[in-house]
Amino acid sequence: MRVAMIGTGYVGLVSGACFADFGHVVTCIDKDPSKIERLERGEIPIFEPGLDDLVARNVREGRLFFTLEGAQAIKDADAVFIAVGTPTRRGDGHADLSYVYAAAEEIAGLIDGFTVVVTKSTVPVGTGDEVEAIIRKVRPDAQFAVVSNPEFLREGAAIEDFKRPDRVVVGTDDERAQAVMRDLYRPLSLNETPIVFTGRRTSELIKYAANAFLAMKITFINEMADLCEKVGADVQSVAKGIGLDKRIGAKFLNAGPGYGGSCFPKDTIALVKTAQQYGAPTRLIETTVEVNTARKKAMAEKVAEAMGTRELTGKTIGVLGVTFKPNTDDMRDAPSLDILPALQTMGAKVQAFDPEGAKEAAHMLAGVEFKAGAYDAAEGADALVILTEWDQFRALDLDRLKSLLKAPVVVDLRNVYKPAEMVRHGFTYASIGRS
Ligand code: NAD
Numbered sequence: 001m002r003v004a005m006i007g008t009g010y011v012g013l014v015s016g017a018c019f020a021d022f023g024h025v026v027t028c029i030d031k032d033p034s035k036i037e038r039l040e041r042g043e044i045p046i047f048e049p050g051l052d053d054l055v056a057r058n059v060r061e062g063r064l065f066f067t068l069e070g071a072q073a074i075k076d077a078d079a080v081f082i083a084v085g086t087p088t089r090r091g092d093g094h095a096d097l098s099y100v101y102a103a104a105e106e107i108a109g110l111i112d113g114f115t116v117v118v119t120k121s122t123v124p125v126g127t128g129d130e131v132e133a134i135i136r137k138v139r140p141d142a143q144f145a146v147v148s149n150p151e152f153l154r155e156g157a158a159i160e161d162f163k164r165p166d167r168v169v170v171g172t173d174d175e176r177a178q179a180v181m182r183d184l185y186r187p188l189s190l191n192e193t194p195i196v197f198t199g200r201r202t203s204e205l206i207k208y209a210a211n212a213f214l215a216m217k218i219t220f221i222n223e224m225a226d227l228c229e230k231v232g233a234d235v236q237s238v239a240k241g242i243g244l245d246k247r248i249g250a251k252f253l254n255a256g257p258g259y260g261g262s263c264f265p266k267d268t269i270a271l272v273k274t275a276q277q278y279g280a281p282t283r284l285i286e287t288t289v290e291v292n293t294a295r296k297k298a299m300a301e302k303v304a305e306a307m308g309t310r311e312l313t314g315k316t317i318g319v320l321g322v323t324f325k326p327n328t329d330d331m332r333d334a335p336s337l338d339i340l341p342a343l344q345t346m347g348a349k350v351q352a353f354d355p356e357g358a359k360e361a362a363h364m365l366a367g368v369e370f371k372a373g374a375y376d377a378a379e380g381a382d383a384l385v386i387l388t389e390w391d392q393f394r395a396l397d398l399d400r401l402k403s404l405l406k407a408p409v410v411v412d413l414r415n416v417y418k419p420a421e422m423v424r425h426g427f428t429y430a431s432i433g434r435s
Contacts, residue, residue: 001183003027004070004077006103008035010046010158010262010330011120011151012083017051018162020058022187027077029070039066047329047356050159074110079180082107082131083120083151088266095124095270104131108138115144116180120151122207122267124274128171128200145177148200150207155262156327167194171203208274211267212285217252218259219288222295225255225433235433236415255432257339257387257413258295260324262332265292296335299413300342306411306430307383313347316406318381320374321388322365323357331360336387340365353377355390375404383409389416398425 001024005016008030016028030036035045042059044052058064067073074080084099100121107117117135119128132146148171153161168188170181178197185195198206225235235255243250259265268289275282303317304310324334331337334357340350344367351369354361358370371377374393378384378401386393394416402408402425410422412431422429 001025001078001180002073002076003184004029004073004080006070006074006080006082006106007084007099007121008032008039008066009083009085010048010155011153012081013039013044013046013055014048014051014153014158014162015081015083015120015151017054017058017064018159019184020064021054021163022184023063024184025063025065026058027065027067027070027073029067029073031068033068036066036068047327048155048158049327054159070106071110074107075112077115079116079118079184080107081118081120081149086121086123086266086270088269092273093269094273095122095266097123097127097130100127100131101134104134105138108135108142111135111139111142111144113143114176115142116177117144117146118149118181119146119204120149122150122211122263123148123204124208124270125201125204127204145172145174146200147172147174147177147181148203149181150203152207152210155330156325163188164191165193167196169196169198169203169206171198171200171206173199208267208271211264212271212282212288214252215259215264215268215292216284216288218254218256218264219291219295221253221255222258222432223291228433229435232435233433234435238433255415257299257335257432258292260296260333260335260337262324262330265289265333268292296338297342299335299339300346302413302430303339303343303383303385303411304346306409306428307407311347312343315347315382316349316351316380317343318377318379318384318405319350319352319368320354320377320384320386320393321357321390322352322354322361322368323388326388326390327356329356329360331357331364334361336361337364339385339387340368344368351377351381354388355392357388375400379404380406382407383411386410386412386414386416389414398422398427402426 003019003024003026005012005028008028016026020026038045082103086095089096128146128148168185228235239253242248243253272286322336353371353374409428415431
């Protein structure tokens with residue numbers, strides 16, 4: 001099969017490289033010249049474990065191409081994927097669909113023979129209808145079907161998630177399009193991945209429902225963590241105790257500083273907006289959004305409390321990790337973007353280290369000094385905050401850490417360390433939902 005992938009970001013590049021690895025011929029298109037230039041030089045513009053090898057192999061074997069100018073690839077394609085960004089629209093919280101519609105306009109002029117147009121971007125219910133209308137208006141004669149095929153990969157484990165997903169969702173009633181989608185994902189049938197065929201609108205909603213549910217699950221355990229702190233219980237045991245119940249499930253029950261990242265914040269807000277627009281408000285998700293926003297702000301207070309003062313002027317705070325989770329350089333809506341400025345507003349000077357996110361974060365976190373390593377971030381600080389649970393922060397030399405800190409205060413917002421061990425090493429230690 002020939003595939004054109006419009007948008008070569010976290011989703012487009014991973015999906016494109018994985019489809020090429022399945023044996024399809026894939027052209028990844030992006031309008032950002034620097035991205036395409038880097039890819040053509042063999043560089044990967046994002047940090048995603050394993051992606052460099054996967055891309056290099058498929059380029060070498062002649063199945064994966066990159067271009068700024070996608071016309072020919074779109075004309076030749078059996079399937080054209082739209083994998084452009086759908087950020088929050090400024091002002092009203094709805095998803096900004098301008099990139100999706102621009103891609104649809106581009107495709108419209110180029111379709112040649114029966115083509116499946118697939119929205120892989122996360123898009124609100126009804127977007128597929130609009131994409132179809134845009135193409136139909138320009139090309140009343142064209143033979144095409146618009147399919148919804150949302151992506152569920154997680155940054156940091158994106159290749160594994162794409163190649164071994166829990167399920168693939170395909171939204172279309174068109175039988176020819178179903179056959180094309182089945183062929184595209186055929187290699188997954190080897191590991192018996194369920195493919196859920198459904199209506200297009202249902203498929204669009206499945207993606208938002210999944211993300212909203214996961215965001216709600218995180219927010220639930222975060223609230224339980226706050227309660228644990230008040231009543232002297234342990235949230236990790238609560239999570240284990242409820243998670244072993246198969247109806248609940250153990251995943252997504254790690255209490256922390258509040259969810260962030262490129263999907264949950266924008267997708268929960270967009271779902272709330274869609275639901276309000278259709279007169280069927282999703283109160284649980286409205287509350288999830290509110291609780292999570294307040295939580296990120298409250299984390300700065302938690303740090304101050306551990307330091308025993310509300311006045312942070314003259315204090316230096318070391319921060320380990322600024323990306324929203326480990327194994328990515330993605331800074332979009334990372335909790336650090338709320339927590340670090342809040343600490344600065346309280347008067348603190350912030351010095352941070354992140355293994356992969358520092359370059360991107362430096363543009364977004366004014367006044368934060370980025371250090372070369374974890375111990376450098378701790379040196380001379382009045383407190384150390386663990387904000388992202390990168391593996392390299394899991395086994396720090398605690399004696400060395402203590403000797404470098406000005407005051408032995410550690411605020412562990414990811415529950416990486418054991419309270420008893422930290423106390424034994426002489427730290428004042430605060431974590432989430434553990435007394
Ligand atoms: P991204 O910002 O990393 O990538 C989008 C790319 O599209 C950019 O490189 C941009 O230059 C390019 N682009 C925009 N308009 C274009 C056009 N007309 N022609 C060619 N290129 C164009 O975004 P992302 O994180 O890959 O997300 C893409 C979509 O996938 C979003 O809807 C997102 O919600 C969804 N999604 C993301 C993830 C994730 O973990 N990042 C997971 C599942 C779903």
